[in-house]
Amino acid sequence: MCLKLTERGEDKVVKEEMEQESLNGTFDGRVMTEEQMETLRKQIAIYAVLCDQLVFLHNSLSSVPLLSSGLSSMGGGYFDPMVASSSAQGMSTRHRWTPTSMQLQILENIYKEGSGTPNPRRIKEITMELSEHGEITEKSVYNWFQNRRARSKRKQPQTTTITSGQADDAAVTTEERGSCGGDSGGFESYEHILFPSPDLGIEHLLNTDKFID
Amino acid sequence: MCLKLTERGEDKVVKEEMEQESLNGTFDGRVMTEEQMETLRKQIAIYAVLCDQLVFLHNSLSSVPLLSSGLSSMGGGYFDPMVASSSAQGMSTRHRWTPTSMQLQILENIYKEGSGTPNPRRIKEITMELSEHGEITEKSVYNWFQNRRARSKRKQPQTTTITSGQADDAAVTTEERGSCGGDSGGFESYEHILFPSPDLGIEHLLNTDKFID
DNA sequence: GCGTTATGAATGAAAG
DNA sequence: CTTTCATTCATAACGC
Numbered sequence: 001m002c003l004k005l006t007e008r009g010e011d012k013v014v015k016e017e018m019e020q021e022s023l024n025g026t027f028d029g030r031v032m033t034e035e036q037m038e039t040l041r042k043q044i045a046i047y048a049v050l051c052d053q054l055v056f057l058h059n060s061l062s063s064v065p066l067l068s069s070g071l072s073s074m075g076g077g078y079f080d081p082m083v084a085s086s087s088a089q090g091m092s093t094r095h096r097w098t099p100t101s102m103q104l105q106i107l108e109n110i111y112k113e114g115s116g117t118p119n120p121r122r123i124k125e126i127t128m129e130l131s132e133h134g135e136i137t138e139k140s141v142y143n144w145f146q147n148r149r150a151r152s153k154r155k156q157p158q159t160t161t162i163t164s165g166q167a168d169d170a171a172v173t174t175e176e177r178g179s180c181g182g183d184s185g186g187f188e189s190y191e192h193i194l195f196p197s198p199d200l201g202i203e204h205l206l207n208t209d210k211f212i213d
Numbered sequence: 214m215c216l217k218l219t220e221r222g223e224d225k226v227v228k229e230e231m232e233q234e235s236l237n238g239t240f241d242g243r244v245m246t247e248e249q250m251e252t253l254r255k256q257i258a259i260y261a262v263l264c265d266q267l268v269f270l271h272n273s274l275s276s277v278p279l280l281s282s283g284l285s286s287m288g289g290g291y292f293d294p295m296v297a298s299s300s301a302q303g304m305s306t307r308h309r310w311t312p313t314s315m316q317l318q319i320l321e322n323i324y325k326e327g328s329g330t331p332n333p334r335r336i337k338e339i340t341m342e343l344s345e346h347g348e349i350t351e352k353s354v355y356n357w358f359q360n361r362r363a364r365s366k367r368k369q370p371q372t373t374t375i376t377s378g379q380a381d382d383a384a385v386t387t388e389e390r391g392s393c394g395g396d397s398g399g400f401e402s403y404e405h406i407l408f409p410s411p412d413l414g415i416e417h418l419l420n421t422d423k424f425i426d
Numbered sequence: 427g428c429g430t431t432a433t434g435a436a437t438g439a440a441a442g
Numbered sequence: 443c444t445t446t447c448a449t450t451c452a453t454a455a456c457g458c
Contacts, residue, residue: 095438095439096439097439098437098438099438140438143438143439143440144437144438146439147438147439151437
């Protein structure tokens, strides 16, 4: 079962109430700005990536890969929906590459380093590395850098008022959606991290292939 | 209700700002029900624990304890959700802008005029005008034209010879991504978010470059 | 209140 | 490199 961040079902609160809330402070919902929402999403996404990396790291160092190679493969996996479920049909070739969270992270890193000059040589290298985490082509890598730069550039005229300098073009980007195995167990020690959260066991997650149930 | 993920380090929380924001009634907010909040909490908490578990696992199996026992502590990288620059006016419409009838009419008009491809210059102009009738950004205008064209185009080749199975034009798409495979779009859109730890990787912490091949 | 539909937004790829 | 196209994702609006 996966909990999507964008759950629309329970929208029983309305904007009007929001304002009211700030004044009265009484109603059952919480109010968040879009930014906050995004931030939260991002936070989760980061964890997703982090987990993925940890798993990867673990598998690299340990000879006892208890975990399936990547959470991403399940978590926010990027498998071509069509291809994956292609039941003996001519799995239509993927027309559009979609970076794995891992790939994206690597790319983003390289980009940030500035060393990411679309040097043909470098491209090949990067492609090499990325291929470890999913299908990829040099062309895609090239495109990615092209787009990345082009878009980060045309990004000012959004709002004239900004608090101050920000992360510039080297922004963190991650995607992938969390998954949740939510269920038994309890790690009280972590409750302080967030909120008096409910059950959040994961042991089983580490022993099973099925991360999501 | 502060959604702090980590206490230490990046403590630049500015709760005040948040409240202020809600008072300003920028209605740029979102409302979440307790259930939704709960979901988020769970998700994040689970990831937090998962990461920690992974680290622990790693340290147990490997003789190279690269990480301090908890990501939560290093997770300093996990900024405070509430921090996002929520100054009253910064970025007003983060999400889905909806054109007012007036704006739409104007846009439709311009589009019809065959101005063809609105160059950046023109876009700015149009944006100017539209802003008279409601909030709008250049980006939105740009998007609008992009979509307008793309869609009017896709309408053409709609062969009337539709035999049968064709109705599933748009509906299916939504269902396809049933569970988590989801993914999400925007990354660049997040660039404006203040992000304490730009690089969400951990390899630099672990110096895992060597492992990643 | 839940499922669709229409459409704003993001983004890989390609053209210019 | 810059601009445009095509595809896809996410959600406001709408119908039941």
